[in-house]
Amino acid sequence: MSRRWVLRGKMGGFLYAFAGDYQAALPLCDPAIRLSPRGPQLIIYKLVKGWAALLSECYQEAVDFGAEAAEANPEFPDNYAGAWSRPRPTR
Secondary structure, three states: OOHHHHHHHHHHHHHHHHOOOHHHHHHHHHHHHHHOOOOOOHHHHHHHHHHHHHHOOOHHHHHHHHHHHHHHOOOOHHHHHHHHHOOOOOO
16 A cells, blocks of 8 residues: 555545544544554544544544544543543532
8 A cells, every 4th residue: 555545544534534524534544554553643543533433423433442542652642632621520
């Protein structure tokens, strides 16, 4: 698979994810994950999949992809942005 295809998948995955098109984003991110399953950008692809699921209201998938992203790189700060942005119960 060429680098050009991977770049297309990466950028296309981002665009579709943030447009809320979950079904279009996943097939563009998955090949990049398969090509570099331990690469430093693995977390980015998993976060993009999580955002796509979240914006498409596929909440369980969003949680699953977020957990995978946190596992890929526990020190990456975006892992925790979703946790801090959700509403907290009042006492």
